[in-house]
Amino acid sequence: MSAIPDKSDQPVIRLDGVAKVYKTGDVEVHAVRHVSMDVRQGEFVAIMGSSGSGKSTLMNIIGCLDKPTGGRFLLDGVNVADLSRRQLATLRNRKLGFVFQSFNLLARTTALENVELPMFYSKPLISLGNQRRRAKEALEKVGLANRLGNRPSQLSGGQQQRVAIARALVNQPELLLADEPTGNLDTRTSIEIMGFFQELNDSGITIVMVTHELDIASYCKRIVVMRDGEVISDTENQNRRLAASERATLDHAEKEAKLA
Amino acid sequence: MLTLFQALILRPLLTAMIALRALRRNKLRSALTALGIIIGVASVVAMVAVGNGAQARIESQVSALGQNLLMVFAGNRKSGGVNSGGGSASALTLADAAALAREIPDIVAASPETTTTVQAIANGRNWSTTVAGESQDYLKIRDWKLAGGSMFTEREIRSSAKVAVIGSKTAHELFGPLDPVGQTVRLKNIPFVIIGKLASKGAGMGGQDQDDRIIVPFTTAMKRLTGEKYIRLISLQVASADRMAVAQQQIVSLLRQRHRTPPEHDNDFSILNQKEIADTVGSISGIITMMLGSIAGMSLVVGGIGIMNIMLVSVTERTREIGIRVAIGAQGTDIMLQFLIESITLSLLGGLLGVLLGVGISKGIAMFADFVPIVSTGSIILAFSVSFAIGVFFGFYPARKAAALDPIDALRYE
Numbered sequence: 001m002s003a004i005p006d007k008s009d010q011p012v013i014r015l016d017g018v019a020k021v022y023k024t025g026d027v028e029v030h031a032v033r034h035v036s037m038d039v040r041q042g043e044f045v046a047i048m049g050s051s052g053s054g055k056s057t058l059m060n061i062i063g064c065l066d067k068p069t070g071g072r073f074l075l076d077g078v079n080v081a082d083l084s085r086r087q088l089a090t091l092r093n094r095k096l097g098f099v100f101q102s103f104n105l106l107a108r109t110t111a112l113e114n115v116e117l118p119m120f121y122s123k124p125l126i127s128l129g130n131q132r133r134r135a136k137e138a139l140e141k142v143g144l145a146n147r148l149g150n151r152p153s154q155l156s157g158g159q160q161q162r163v164a165i166a167r168a169l170v171n172q173p174e175l176l177l178a179d180e181p182t183g184n185l186d187t188r189t190s191i192e193i194m195g196f197f198q199e200l201n202d203s204g205i206t207i208v209m210v211t212h213e214l215d216i217a218s219y220c221k222r223i224v225v226m227r228d229g230e231v232i233s234d235t236e237n238q239n240r241r242l243a244a245s246e247r248a249t250l251d252h253a254e255k256e257a258k259l260a
Numbered sequence: 261m262l263t264l265f266q267a268l269i270l271r272p273l274l275t276a277m278i279a280l281r282a283l284r285r286n287k288l289r290s291a292l293t294a295l296g297i298i299i300g301v302a303s304v305v306a307m308v309a310v311g312n313g314a315q316a317r318i319e320s321q322v323s324a325l326g327q328n329l330l331m332v333f334a335g336n337r338k339s340g341g342v343n344s345g346g347g348s349a350s351a352l353t354l355a356d357a358a359a360l361a362r363e364i365p366d367i368v369a370a371s372p373e374t375t376t377t378v379q380a381i382a383n384g385r386n387w388s389t390t391v392a393g394e395s396q397d398y399l400k401i402r403d404w405k406l407a408g409g410s411m412f413t414e415r416e417i418r419s420s421a422k423v424a425v426i427g428s429k430t431a432h433e434l435f436g437p438l439d440p441v442g443q444t445v446r447l448k449n450i451p452f453v454i455i456g457k458l459a460s461k462g463a464g465m466g467g468q469d470q471d472d473r474i475i476v477p478f479t480t481a482m483k484r485l486t487g488e489k490y491i492r493l494i495s496l497q498v499a500s501a502d503r504m505a506v507a508q509q510q511i512v513s514l515l516r517q518r519h520r521t522p523p524e525h526d527n528d529f530s531i532l533n534q535k536e537i538a539d540t541v542g543s544i545s546g547i548i549t550m551m552l553g554s555i556a557g558m559s560l561v562v563g564g565i566g567i568m569n570i571m572l573v574s575v576t577e578r579t580r581e582i583g584i585r586v587a588i589g590a591q592g593t594d595i596m597l598q599f600l601i602e603s604i605t606l607s608l609l610g611g612l613l614g615v616l617l618g619v620g621i622s623k624g625i626a627m628f629a630d631f632v633p634i635v636s637t638g639s640i641i642l643a644f645s646v647s648f649a650i651g652v653f654f655g656f657y658p659a660r661k662a663a664a665l666d667p668i669d670a671l672r673y674e
Contacts, residue, residue, distance in 0.1 A: 065587060065667045086591055093589020104584045104671065108285050120278065121589040125270050167588070 010077050011038035012175055012206050013062060019070035019229075020057050031057040033229040034071065041174075044201040045208045046217035046237075049226035056179065058226070059210045063096060063177050064088045076174065093121050097168030101180035103160040105152040111163045112148040115139055118171045138166035142196065158189035165196055169205075176200065178209040182216050188250060194219040195243030219243060272601075275594060279601035282574075293570045294610035296563030297650065301614025301643040303556035306621040309633035311549025313622075317631040318545050322538045324461060326402040328498040329534040330367075330508060332360070332515070334490065335527060351528045354478075356518060357494045363514060366507040369397035369497040372478050376486045380434060380474060382445040387433040390473045391424075391447055393481025394495075399425075399458075401497040409441035409456030412477050420479040425456040429471035445474065450484055452476060504535050553639070560643070563610065564650035571603050571658035582662050583670025596663035603655025604648065611647030615640050 020032040032054040039045055049055040060066035061073055064080055073080050076095060083091065098104075105114045115135035119126045126134070139148060142162040152160050161181060168176055178197070182190035198219060201207050209220060217223050218241045225233040283290045334352040357372040374393040379386050396414050399406065412423045424445060431440040444451045452474075461470045482488060498507045508531055515521075519528055575582070582595055618640075622633040 060668055063587070065671075089586065089589050089591045092587060098587050100671070104580070104587075106581055106584065109281075113281075117585070118588045120274055121585070121591070121594060125274070171589075 011040050011074075012043075012076060013037075013039035013208070014074040014077075015058075015062075015071070016074070017071035018058070018061060018068045018073050020054075020061065020066070021069045030229050032061070032068070035226075035229075035231055036071075037224065037231065037234060039206060039208060041206055042201070042204055043206055043208075044197070044219075044221040045224060046220035046222070047208065047210045047224045047226060048212060048214070048217050050212060052228075053226040054229035055210045055212075055226050057229075059177060059179055059208070062175075062208060063098060064092050089121070090123060093118060093123075093171060095174045097171070097173035097176045099161070099164050099168050099176065099178040099181045101183040103152070103157075103164045103184070105160055105163055105167075107152055110149050110151055111139060111144060111155065111166075112136065114152070114163055115167045115170050117167060122171060134170055135166070138170040139163070141169070142166045156189075157185050158192055161185060161189075161193055162196070165193070165200075169200070174206060176205055176207045178207065180211055181209065182211070182213070190216060191243050191246055191250065194241075195247060198243050215241075271594075272597060275597045276601045276605075279598050279605060282578075282598075283602055283605060286574075289570060290606060293567055294606050294613065296566035297560070297607050297610025297647050298563075298614040298617060300556065300560030300563035301611050301647050302617035302621060303559050304553060304643045304646075305615055305618025305635060305639055306625070306633070307552035307556040308549060308639040309618070309622040309635040310625060310629075311545070311552045312636060313626075313629075313631045313633035315542065315545035315549060316634060318541050319538065322534065322541055324403070325534050325537075326404075326495070326497065328501050328504055329401060330496040330498055330504065330511065331532040331534075332356075332494040332496065332511060333530045333532065334492055335529040351519060352491050352494060353489070354482075354491060356515060357491065359518060360494065360496060360511060360514060364507055364510045366499045366503040366510070367496050368499050369395075369401050371395035371398040371401055371495045372491040373398075373493045373495060374478060374481050374486050374488060374491045376481070378447045378485065380430065380445050380447055382434045382440075382443060383436075383438070385434050387430060389427075389430045389433075391481065391485060392473055392475050393478035393485070394475050395478060397497070398475065398495065401495050404461060405459040407457045407459040408439065409454070411456055417477040417479050420483055421477060422450060422452045422480060422484070423455045423476065424452040425458060425475040426454050427458050427471045427473040427475075428460040429469055430474055431457055433472075447474070447476075448485055501535055504533060508533055557646075560646060560650065563647075564607070564654040567603050567606055567651065568654035568658060570606075571599060571655055572661070574602070575599065575658045575662040578662075579665060579670045579673040582665050583667050583673065586665070586667040587671060592663040595665075596659045599659035599662050600652065600655045603659070604651035607647045607651030607655075608644075611644045614647065615644060618643070 015035050015037050018032060018035045019030070022029040022031055035058060047055045047058060057066065061068050062075075064075065067081060075091065078091075080088070080091075106117070112132070112135050115138050116131045119131040119134065136145070136148065139145060142165055144159060144162055144166065147155060147159060152163070155163065176197075181197075182193055185193060194216065197207055197209070201221075211217050218237060218239065221237055221240060223233075223235055223237050224231055332352065352372075354372055357370050361367055361370040371394045376391055377388060378391050380389050396412060396417060398404075399411050406425070407428060409425070411425060412421065416423055424447070426440050426445070434440065434445065435443060440454045440457055443454050445454055446452070458471065458475070476485070478491070496507075496511070498504045511531060512527065515529055516527065521528060585595060619635050622635050626632045
């Protein structure tokens with residue numbers, strides 16, 4: 001619909017006074033109050049905040065899993081409020097990739113089948129052969145070419161998260177949404193996962209990530225901090241950490257430790 | 261066109277694949293759930309087969325009575341307020357029998373009957389048996405064959421000949437393996453020449469052994485054995501089944517007229533209509549078949565509830581999976597179809613195995629019971645389509661519940 005030249009100046013995400021109010025009985029909970037911001041193509045944004053700050057609710061709205069009760073949310077120029085449940089599902093399938101804290105892979109299902117999953121629901125349909133081929137490619141990209149037939153229970157946390165990333169990428173989304181992607185991982189694996197994200201971002205994919213850890217957020221290009229449902233700061237990350245070089249340092253340090 | 265093909269054919273096929281994978285992952289549970297339907301379908305198929313088999317057996321017994329048979333029994337006679345009960349009346353005479361045969365055109369054969377029990381002596385043995393006086397048409401009326409020799413003739417009736425046709429059981433008791441035809445049997449010390457042997461007919465409707473009897477001309481029986489001038493019953497054969505009701509009416513009016521029964525009095529005879537018996541027995545056994553079938557049908561419903569139960573558990577258990585699928589782009593209809601296909605697969609699989617089991621049970625019953633259960637294609641098709649319907653019906657609610665889940669809640673579900 002939108003021509004290619006428009007894309008550069010049209011933000012992938014536009015939040016315009018977005019609010020979300022939950023009603024539980026008589027009590028109104030303002031999870032998100034009046035958040036406005038744009039995320040442009042190629043950005044790598046961390047949304048930070050303590051629990052209850054509204055970051056997860058905002059993430060659900062951006063992920064088209066939830067609709068705002070106030071304000072406007074445009075995804076790729078489309079007002080999400082105008083879309084039906086059905087259209088939202090199609091939108092999620094085509095434009096969004098999700099990575100969760102708890103990986104959310106289907107248990108008792110192989111890595112390959114997990115990665116094929118989004119393509120099951122693609123429109124137009126993708127032939128089974130193509131699904132298999134693309135799923136294999138995606139798993140190769142995250143370095144799991146030799147783990148195609150393994151089930152989640154047979155994989156380490158880092159490997160599971162890499163399967164989840166492969167699944168998120170297999171439909172070539174415009175936007176990758178990650179909700180505490182390193183929350184269940186150790187430091188070393190966290191760096192590894194952030195390395196993947198940086199590589200993906202370098203190749204042009206827009207990433208929005210929710211985290212409460214500052215050292216994880218510091219791998220991103222832009223850091224948005226939320227408190228009580230509002231954005232209290234939105235800054236460019238000046239001291240961006242680079243996962244690739246840190247890994248090399250870490251490897252070196254470990255070798256030294258073993259030598260000693 | 262292509263998108264329609266995709267939407268209607270390919271997408272459900274893919275969804276079916278997902279559903280089958282899920283069933284395969286829970287083999288034991290799937291098998292146990294299907295077992296409910298297997299048992300339900302098997303019992304429907306087997307019970308209906310048993311009912312049909314029993315019905316066929318009873319009907320063949322009724323038709324073994326004879327072809328288009330009407331039996332006129334002597335009724336009770338009241339004399340001075342003393343009711344002597346059925347058969348005591350002796351209101352029927354040979355003249356009545358002759359008149360019925362002569363004046364009612366639909367009657368093609370008649371046999372007046374008088375019976376008595378005697379001690380038959382032959383071949384150095386003796387045996388208590390029923391001796392029935394009948395006409396030459398009796399075997400034709402009762403659709404009874406001879407195993408050897410011949411039936412007595414009209415001439416032998418007129419001459420009150422001392423000839424007898426012997427039942428297979430009586431023959432066996434008196435003569436063992438010997439051929440009784442040509443032998444002599446003494447009834448009340450009167451020698452009768454055995455001129456024929458009846459084919460075996462087995463137990464009658466009342467359970468009595470029809471093969472234990474000796475048939476003699478009714479004239480001989482009345483003169484020499486019973487000494488009565490009345491007869492107990494007249495067996496009549498009507499030309500065709502659809503004339504039986506008419507013939508029955510004509511018999512009633514003719515006999516009332518002959519007996520000069522006043523209009524306010526009841527008949528002094530009773531009529532047994534084979535077609536009515538057949539219809540009554542048929543409808544009773546039909547009801548029994550239906551009862552058996554519907555009791556079995558209940559178990560099918562129970563099986564369906566089992567499917568619903570497991571599907572509900574499955575939806576709850578897989579809430580997280582549903583959340584993942586929806587987040588990834590599955591439509592509500594995809595989720596619904598997935599669970600619906602699971603339940604339909606379970607019930608169809610159960611239906612298929614149930615039909616096989618039901619046929620097997622029917623075959624097993626045939627080995628032990630004295631009748632053969634009849635497996636009808638109709639009951640197989642019915643049980644199979646009902647099991648499909650059960651899959652849809654009992655799978656619908658859980659499937660809709662799954663499709664309606666909120667993805668955020670579903671993803672958060674532990």
